[in-house]
Amino acid sequence: MTQEVKEIFGSASGGPGTPPAPAALAAKVRTLTPSMTRSMQRVAEAVAGDPAGCAALTVTGLAELTGTSEATVVRTARILGYPGYRDLRLALAGLAAQQQSGRAPAITTDIAVDDPIADVVAKLAYDEQQTLADTAAGLDTVQLAAAVAAAATARRIDVYGVGASGLVAQDLVQKLLRIGLIAHAHSDPHLAVTNAVQLKAGDVAIAITHSGATGDVIEPLRVAFERGATTVAITGRPDSSVTQYADHVLTTSTARESELRPAAMSSRTSQLLVVDCLFVGVAQRTYETAAPALASSYEALAHRHRGRT
Amino acid sequence: MTQEVKEIFGSASGGPGTPPAPAALAAKVRTLTPSMTRSMQRVAEAVAGDPAGCAALTVTGLAELTGTSEATVVRTARILGYPGYRDLRLALAGLAAQQQSGRAPAITTDIAVDDPIADVVAKLAYDEQQTLADTAAGLDTVQLAAAVAAAATARRIDVYGVGASGLVAQDLVQKLLRIGLIAHAHSDPHLAVTNAVQLKAGDVAIAITHSGATGDVIEPLRVAFERGATTVAITGRPDSSVTQYADHVLTTSTARESELRPAAMSSRTSQLLVVDCLFVGVAQRTYETAAPALASSYEALAHRHRGRT
DNA sequence: GTCACGTATGAAAGATATTTTCGGCTCGGT
């Protein structure tokens, strides 16, 4: 009867209505691994390491392979956003097929102290490309669309971010200002809270934090949330504290980091892509006013550029 | 009995000792359809017509959809060379994923006002990836190595940038500070010049400007150049004014821009990659001091992060 | 150190999905 229409509880375990991911799986594993238990991590690792192989296994087989139980495998599948193992397995098969037909597995080695500079360039470029692909694959377009809609009609937009994320916040604000919106970036926690108090329904507050646990950023978002503003969190940890106060969560990808390649680098790349998407989305929806505003901002800058040599 | 044997033979004729087909499924359906019974043909047709949709169905679902029974679905799967429906379904999911990713090249077009948000994400990600590849390919490693060498041993590093490039300048400085170097970012043209006057041989000045014609950035670089500091220009125009005063020029890529995708976006991506390369290069050369400095900066930030939810 | 608490984990029961069995049915030939 209704067996076909499985009652899809909004993935009660964790994130909001996330649709099953096709190719975003590798990214999801990295993003969510930190919030997993040890046994689950073993399963996630196996799955990420050999999608094709795991797709050939039943729950029991995968449980044995990873030295865990069926229950743990199912739990892992849930964490990754699937209704159960069956669907994870399907996605796995898809991923395997993509890898098969797709590109060769490229340079995955870390940057070493004695790498020649040319290798550094190649590795960094590759890593950042990977980060972009992962982010795009893992971005929840429903959440994004909601955030865009809110921002496009907002009376005012406040963006919070400290450290590297602070620069991303400024980048977003710069662009929003260019299309004639009212936006502010706050890196000072005190001023951020002071300003957040002024927000009300119809305003938008955006918090940017990779860890999702940066108190200096969570606090103003909480205040904005309580004041009735629409709140958005851009974070690499969709299960972190910051999401408590976020109406919409945009997840950035978490790439492996190494000593010479701080996490800040890839999280920044990822955050910027999200922010760009947000911006373009808003620009689309406010096109009537955005286009002329952009044009005049170019014009205004022209005289600050000297002619060529 | 004989019926069973027949079925096995049928499958054998379709593909002698063939392992489950990955993407050749559509072809197999065509090849084997004539040798199928009517009900099976209906199933095969459905499967070939909508792999993604069928992959989402259980054996019962597919049977209902095609107006047949579970047994027929299983028989069809056998004919197609799979041990059972489960495996056919897996292959179907793989095929769907391939088709999905295969139609990616369509994103070479500009972003339009009415593009759905998912397309925006895909296009932006693709464009930025392209930008990274271009930048990496066009980066002169000799110049980069020279800039790295100068920065690694500099008494002090000043970075100039205004507007979007100003954020890149700050990003670089943030990272250099983290590995214990003395670095400053200047967005205020007056202060930039004031500081540039203090520079001397052994210092490094870096100007970041996409157009290469931003007077506010060229001016301090000129001053630094005349004071004997080693000067570096990061620009998208290697023939522009700024390079007059640059000992080393690092070229960023210039991507096409469109109304909804300001040049600032891709130039920023490109500049950040260059800056990252510069940073990692410097970190390599100052590894002895950089590594512990990085470690302690992480530690210092730890207490600003609350625990998880 | 030890105690209490919350959490993670796997064994087994319970629910679904897939495969097999088996008897009815259609359809072509005579």
Next chain:
DNA sequence: ACCGAGCCGAAAATATCTTTCATACGTGAC
């Protein structure tokens, strides 16, 4: 019209997946 060969689907049998529940583990408090 009759006969038989093979197609077909309902339902039983099996495999697979999911849920439940009791235990063990780790963690923090005292």
